[in-house]
């Protein structure tokens with residue numbers, strides 16, 4: 001997946017300087033970060049609506065649109081896919097899974113606090129369904 005995203009990111013960067021009349025990406029760059037953010041939010045909502053509606057094919061299509069608009073926003077912000085992979089690796093090292101670290105109060109909520117590695121999740125046994133309440 002990261003290869004696909006990195007290829008898409010490179011294509012987005014290359015399209016940035018194309019004619020906005022011929023390139024949707026160039027048009028998005030011309031219209032600026034607010035439009036990019038609006039499109040990203042729209043795609044996220046479309047993924048949610050289709051997921052809630054159980055429309056798997058639509059979720060796949062809208063997720064591709066979401067990732068496209070996300071790479072456009074990354075490019076606009078000067079962020080590369082590698083920056084994201086590095087952050088996910090950092091979280092995995094700290095937490096064992098790619099999870100958001102709790103924010104530190106001391107650092108004004110900016111930096112993560114060192115946390116003890118997660119204990120192995122305890123999975124409750126599946127109890128037989130009670131019949132009759």
Ligand SMILES: N=c1c2ncn([C@@H]3O[C@H](COP(=O)(O)OP(=O)(O)OP(=O)(O)O)[C@@H](O)[C@H]3O)c2ncn1[C@@H]1O[C@H](COP(=O)(O)O)[C@@H](O)[C@H]1O
Nearest residue numbers: 008011012015018022023024025026042043064065068069
């Ligand atoms: N991967 C994508 C990609 N995914 C989605 N989209 C666009 O994003 C839109 C998302 O669907 P929407 O219906 O929400 O958007 P829309 O209604 O068509 O547009 P609006 O009227 O809402 O502005 C699609 O219609 C596509 O035009 C993409 N446009 C371009 N790319 C790639 O970006 C690179 C640059 O392409 P150009 O932008 O065409 O130069 C190429 O590698 C392309 O394959």
